[in-house]
Amino acid sequence: MNAASNAAGKNDEILDNIGALVAEERALRARSSEKLGLGADEQARLRSVEIQLDQCWDLLRQRRAKSEFGEDPDEAAVRPPGEVEGYQG
Incomplete structure (x- = not known):
């Protein structure tokens, strides 16, 4: 595997992780709207x-x-x- 394909593979792993996190975020938000908010956990x-x-x-x-x-x-x-969140504003 050359460096470019290795880098692309790692980028794909990050994108897969993003996809899983987005799915979890959507599920939590859906549960939030189905009832009166989310529990503390x-x-x-x-x-x-x-x-x-x-x-x-x-x-x-x-x-x-x-x-x-x-x-x-x-x-x-x-x-x-704190550094990443600081970009939002």
Whole structure:
């Protein structure tokens, strides 16, 4: 496997993870609207899923940018929630 296909494979793994997190987020939001909100555990899980989604998207953007500019996408790293969440505003 060459570096480009390896990088694409890792990007696909990140996208698969994003897909699973989006499905879980939708399920939690659907449960929230079917009854009077979510329990504390479900609310905490929803927040965790939202943060993980932000981190995954950020990591994917980092990897794509590094690839675009001839850098090693494997040097991209998951950033802390506070840093990733800080982009929203």
